[in-house]
Structure formats: structure tokens, C-alpha cells
Amino acid sequence: xxxxxxxxxxxxxxxxxxxxxxxxxxxxxxxxxxxxxxxxxxxxxxxxxxxxxxxxxxxxxxxxxxxxxxxxxxxxxxxxxxxxxxxxxxxxxxxxxxxxxxxxxxxxxxxxxxxxxxxxxxxxxxxxxxxxxxxxxxxxxxxxxxxxxxxxxxxxxxxxxxxxxxxxxxxxxxxxxxxxxxxxxxxxxxxxxxxxxxxxxxxxxxxxxxxxxxxxxxxxxxxxxxxxxxxxxxxxxxxxxxxxxxxxxxxxxxxxxxxxxxxxxxxxxxxxxxxxxxxxxxxxxxxxxxxxxxxxxxxxxxxxxxxxxxxxxxxxxxxxxxxxxxxxxxxxxxxxxxxxxxxxxxxxxxxxxxxxxxxxxxxxxxxxxxxxxxxxxxxxxxxxxxxxxxxxxxxxxxxxxxxxxxxx
Ligand code: SAH
Ligand code: TYD
Numbered sequence: 058x059x060x061x062x063x064x065x066x067x068x069x070x071x072x073x074x075x076x077x078x079x080x081x082x083x084x085x086x087x088x089x090x091x092x093x094x095x096x097x098x099x100x101x102x103x104x105x106x107x108x109x110x111x112x113x114x115x116x117x118x119x120x121x122x123x124x125x126x127x128x129x130x131x132x133x134x135x136x137x138x139x140x141x142x143x144x145x146x147x148x149x150x151x152x153x154x155x156x157x158x159x160x161x162x163x164x165x166x167x168x169x170x171x172x173x174x175x176x177x178x179x180x181x182x183x184x185x186x187x188x189x190x191x192x193x194x195x196x197x198x199x200x201x202x203x204x205x206x207x208x209x210x211x212x213x214x215x216x217x218x219x220x221x222x223x224x225x226x227x228x229x230x231x232x233x234x235x236x237x238x239x240x241x242x243x244x245x246x247x248x249x250x251x252x253x254x255x256x257x258x259x260x261x262x263x264x265x266x267x268x269x270x271x272x273x274x275x276x277x278x279x280x281x282x283x284x285x286x287x288x289x290x291x292x293x294x295x296x297x298x299x300x301x302x303x304x305x306x307x308x309x310x311x312x313x314x315x316x317x318x319x320x321x322x323x324x325x326x327x328x329x330x331x332x333x334x335x336x337x338x339x340x341x342x343x344x345x346x347x348x349x350x351x352x353x354x355x356x357x358x359x360x361x362x363x364x365x366x367x368x369x370x371x372x373x374x375x376x377x378x379x380x381x382x383x384x385x386x387x388x389x390x391x392x393x394x395x396x397x398x399x400x401x402x403x404x405x406x407x408x409x410x411x412x413x414x415x416x417x418x419x420x421x422x423x424x425x426x427x428x429x430x431x432x433x434x435x436x437x438x439x440x441x442x443x444x445x446x447x448x449x450x451x452x453x454x455x456x457x458x459x460x461x462x463x464x465x
Contacts, residue, residue: 059100059111061100061102061104061105061107061109062107062109062231062233062274062275063102063105063107063109063233063234063281063284063285063288064102064104064105064107064284064288066102066103066104066105068100068101068102068103068109068111069100069101069337070098070099070100070111071099071100071101071337071340071341071343071344072098072099072266072269072340072343072344072347073096073097073098074097074098074099074269074379074382074383075096075097075382075383076094076095076096076097077094077095077096077097077270077271077378077379077382077383077408078092078093078094078271078378078382078407078408079092079093079114079118079119079271079378079407080270080271080272080375080376080378080379080407081119081124081125081126081272081375081378081407082118082125082407083125083373083400083401083404083405083406083407083413084404084405084407084410085403085404085405086405089405089410092407092408093114093118094408095112095113095114095271096111096112097110097112097269097270097271097379098110098111098112099111099269099276099340101337101340102281103337105280105281105284105285106278106280106281106284106334106335107275107276107277107281107284107285108257108275108276108278108281108340109274109275109276110269110271110273110274110275113231113271113274114271116183116202119229119271119272120183120184120202120229121183121184121185122184122185122186123186123400124184124186124187125398125400125401126163126187126375126398127163127164127187127190127398127400128163128164128166128167128187129164129165129166129190130397130398131434131437132437133301133434133436133437134166134301135166137299137301138166138167138170138224139170141167141222141224141251141253141307142167142170142171142174142222143170144251145157145220145222145249145251146174146176148249148309149219149220149247149248149249151174151176151219151220152174152175152176153175153176153177154177155176155177155219155220156177156178156179156215156216156217156218156219156245157171157176157177157178157179157218157219157220157221157222158178158179158180158181158211158218158220158221158222158243159171159178159179159180159181159221159222159223160181160203160221160222160223160226160227160236160252161181161182161203161223161224161225161226161229162180162181162182162188162191162196162198163182163184163187163191164187164190164191164194165180165190165191165192165193165194165196165198167222167224168180168191168194168196168198169191169194169195169196171196172194172195172196177215178196178197179197179198179199179211179215180196180197180198180199181198181199181201181202181203181207182198182199182200183200183201183202184200185200186400188200202230203230203236203239204232204235204236204239205235205236205238205239205242206235206239207239208238208239208240208242208243209239209242211243212242212243217243217244217245217246217248218243218244218245218248219245219247219248219249220248220249220250220251221240221243221244221248221249221250221251221252222251222252223250223251223252223253224252224253224254225253225254225255225302225305226252226254227252227254227275227277228254228255228272228273228274228275228276228277229272229273229274230274230275231274233275233285234288234289237285237286237288237289237291238289240289240291240310241289241290241291241312244291244311244312246312246315247311247315247316248311248312249309249310249311249316250291250309250310250311251307251308251309251310252307252308252310253299253301253305253306253307253308254275254277254302254305254306255268255273255276255302255303255304255305256277256278256298256304256305256306257276257277257278257281257334258278258304258306258328258329258332258334259303259304259305260276260304260343261332261333261334261339261340261343262304262332262458263303263304263457263458264343264346264347264350264457264458264459265303265304265376265457265458266343266347266350266379266383267374267376267377267379267380267457268302268303268376269379270375270376270378270379272375277306277308278306278329278334279293279296279306279308279322279325279326279329280326280329280334280335282308282310283322283326286310287313290312290313291310291311291312291313292310292311292312292313292314292315292316292318293308293309293310293322294309294310294311294315294316294317294318294319294322295309295316295319295321295322296308296309296319296321296322296325297309297321301433302433303432303433303457306325349459350456350457350459350460351383351384353456353459353460354384354386354454354456354460355384355385355386355390357454357460357462358386358390358391358428359390361425361426362389362390366425366426367392367422367423367424367425367426368390368391368392368424368425368426368427368428368454369391369392369393369394369395369419369422369424369426369427369428370391370393370394370395370411370427370428370429370430371394371395371419371427371428371429371430371431371438371442372394372395372396372429372430372431372432372434372438373394373395373396373398373401373406373413373430374430374431374433376430376433377394377406377430377431378406378407378408380430380456381406381408381409381411382407382408382409385409386409386411387409387411388409388410388411388412391411391428392411392412392422392424393411393412393413393414393418393419393422394406394411394412394413394414394430395413395414395415395416395418395419396413396414396415396416397415397416401413402414402415420445423449423451424449424451425450425451425452426451426452426453426454426462427442427446427451427452427453427454428453428454428456429453429454429455432455432456432457435455439453439465442465443465446465447465451465452464452465453465
């Protein structure tokens with residue numbers, strides 16, 4: 058029995074993934090024997106409705122100078138973040154007299170838009186290698202973890218923020234109260250804190266269980282975010298669904314009563330009630346669906362292997378670390394994973410040790426089937442690879458929301 062990280066209520070485990078490695082911890086052969094594993098379990102809090110990991114590895118084990126996730130590998134995401142800055146610029150009239158902060162700016166994919174628009178800003182990014190790339194784009198970055206102490210330093214060195222952005226970062230931070238205390242201090246009285254993360258509603262509707270891995274400690278909904286904001290004298294005043302990362306939600310938060318309350322919030326809360334996101338039994342049903350995907354995918358991969366087909370995978374995502382390890386996808390079933398990120402190439406996937414190769418190797422390899430680990434980028438990837446796949450007569454294997462073979 059554990060206590061909820063948000064409201065301290067006793068919470069029960071609804072899903073046990075067993076021992077899992079660091080999702081972005083790609084390893085060399087020499088590192089096979091001393092890989093780090095942790096017990097990955099998820100729980101639902103019946104009081105504040107937050108879905109969360111029970112145990113999370115120390116943050117320094119995940120976010121460091123060799124962090125393997127580089128945001129700018131997707132052109133679609135580059136456009137998406139430019140649009141996020143435009144959205145907030147029009148809401149807050151951001152300009153040369155404003156101050157914007159981004160929490161978890163990674164390689165500068167979002168903050169580079171502040172540089173282009175001349176908006177004074179601060180990017181907060183603890184992983185040194187990606188922070189360095191952001192700096193090379195002119196982004197003003199501090200290489201630290203965001204929390205209350207950092208917010209206190211930031212108002213001394215700069216001023217209160219008109220806009221605080223964060224994408225795919227809040228869900229990574231277990232010390233959420235320190236973060237919200239920091240937001241409360243740093244946010245100007247008319248400021249907006251807008252953050253987006255994979256949305257619990259999509260995870261349940263699509264059975265996208267692979268959003269669950271070491272870095273993702275929280276799976277947010279309008280219910281849980283609204284509860285959390287209220288605890289800190291803040292308010293969730295608007296909400297906007299996004300198609301990124303297989304279905305995300307953008308949450309707009311302000312000081313209590315500072316901004317008009319949009320009907321989008323009450324509509325979303327109603328939708329979540331209909332979906333059962335406020336009830337424990339929803340998550341038990343989710344479990345059964347994961348096990349169906351597991352048995353369907355392993356049966357298919359085993360069959361193709363027995364038929365002598367060449368099966369490879371596309372996208373060495375963090376998500377696929379959960380899929381491969383929980384399902385037992387070995388290098389026998391999937392010969393390699395293609396990924397454009399140089400730091401991942403030549404290494405092996407965490408836990409299952411499938412080799413990661415370059416896109417050039419993929420093209421030369423002539424596969425029969427390609428398992429799309431980066432299913433959240435399906436549109437972009439399938440368009441880019443359509444001609445190659447057709448010429449080769451290769452087919453895609455999808456597994457979210459269910460296992461299916463898709464013609465190119
Ligand atoms: N915003 C980017 C990056 C997401 S990856 C995008 O959406 O693509 C998550 C990032 O959060 C990593 O770069 C990691 O180093 C960073 N991070 C983790 N904990 C953090 C914290 N407490 N404060 C700021 N950044 C953090
Ligand atoms: P992504 O699904 O964005 O993230 P996560 O790690 O959070 O699950 O990761 C996409 C991975 O796929 C990343 O390592 C880059 C790779 N990739 C390609 O190899 N080719 C592509 O065309 C795209 C879009 C991504």
C-alpha cells in the first residue's frame with residue numbers, strides 16, 4: 058500500500074509490468090550485465106483521480122548528459138511547437154517586453170520560437186547534451202531541474218513570467234507540489250501556465266499502455282489537473298486536445314479567478330466521467346485489453362518468425378521499451394530497430410537488447426514486415442516511407458489500439 062503523490066490517500070496497484078529498465082537507457086554490449094531495473098507498477102487514486110507510477114528511478118538516472126531523446130527528430134513536432142508559441146502569443150500578447158519560461162526545453166524545439174520573435178525567455182533543461190543544442194540555437198538555458206527553489210532564483214534574476222510553457226515534462230516530475238509552488242511564485246498575476254502531456258483519456262480509449270514507462274510518473278486528466286491546481290490557489294481555466302504523442306491534452310492554468318473559465322473545462326470533465334476516468338474499475342478493464350494486445354502481437358511475431366519472414370522495427374521510442382520488455386520481444390522476433398537519432402544508433406534497446414541501426418541500414422535491409430514502434434508519428438513516417446515500402450512489398454505491423462497488419 059502506497060500514498061498518492063498528490064493527495065496522500067492510500068492507493069492500490071492496478072497494473073504490474075514487472076522489472077523494467079530505463080526507457081531511454083540504450084546500452085552497449087559491455088553494459089548488458091549491469092543494466093538498472095526497477096519495479097514498474099501503476100495505481101489510481103480514488104480521491105484526486107491521479108493515475109501514477111508507484112516507484113520511479115532517481116531523476117539523475119534518467120536525465121543527464123547522455124539523454125537520448127532529442128525533440129527535433131520530428132518535423133511535425135517542430136511545427137506543432139511553433140503553433141503552441143503562436144497560440145500563447147495571441148492569448149498573452151507576448152513580445153519584446155514579456156518574459157516567457159519553458160520547463161524542459163530539450164534541444165530548443167519550442168524555445169527557438171522565442172529567439173525568432175525576440176521574446177525574453179528562460180529555458181530550464183537539466184539534461185546537458187540537449188541543453189547545449191538549445192543554446193546553439195540562441196536559447197537562454199539554465200541546466201537545472203525546475204522546482205520551487207529554481208522559481209525563487211528565476212524571479213530574482215529575471216521577473217515574473219507572462220507565460221510558462223511545458224510540453225511532455227510535467228508528467229515526468231514526481232515532486233509536483235514543489236513544481237506548482239514554483240509556478241505560483243513565478244507566474245505573473247495575469248500570466249498563463251500552459252502545459253501538455255499524453256492524455257489519460259486517449260491512453261484508456263486507445264489502450265496506449267506503452268505511455269507507461271519510468272519517466273512518466275503521472276497520467277493526467279482534467280479531473281486530476283484541476284484538483285492539483287486548486288491545491289495551490291491556481292485554476293485550470295481552459296483545455297485543448299492535441300493529436301501529438303498519440304493523443305495529448307494542453308492545460309491552461311492561471312491564478313484563481315484571473316482568467317474567464319472556459320466551457321471546454323466543464324465539457325471535458327463531463328466527458329471524463331462518461332469514460333470512467335474517475336473510477337478504479339476503468340483501469341481493471343484497461344489491463345485486460347493490454348493482455349489481449351500482448352498475446353496477439355507475440356503470436357503474430359512468432360508466426361512470422363516461423364515462416365522465415367524478416368521483421369524489423371521502426372523508431373527506438375521510450376514507449377517501445379515497455380512494449381518490448383513487457384511482451385518479451387527479443388532480437389529473434391525483431392531483428393533490429395531503425396532510428397534517426399545518432400546517440401541511439403550502434404547501441405541496443407534497454408532490457409531486450411535489440412540492435413538500433415540507422416535509417417540507411419533499414420533501407421538496405423529489405424524487410425517483409427516493419428513493426429511501427431513510433432506509432433504516434435505514423436502519419437509522418439508512413440508518408441515518408443510509402444514508396445520504399447510499396448517497392449519492397451513490405452507491410453506495417455501496428456499494435457495500438459489493436460494488432461493489425463497495414464498495407465503500405
Ligand atoms: N519539451 C520537449 C522535451 C520532452 S522530454 C518535447 O516535448 O519534446 C522531457 C524533458 O524534460 C527532458 O529533456 C528532461 O531532461 C526534462 N526534465 C526532466 N525533469 C525536469 C525538471 N524537473 N525540470 C525541467 N526539465 C526537466
Ligand atoms: P517519440 O515517439 O517521439 O518519443 P518517446 O521516446 O517519447 O516514446 O520518439 C520517436 C523516435 O522515433 C525517436 O527516437 C526518433 C525516431 N524517429 C525516426 O527514426 N524517424 C522518424 O521519421 C521519426 C518521426 C522519428
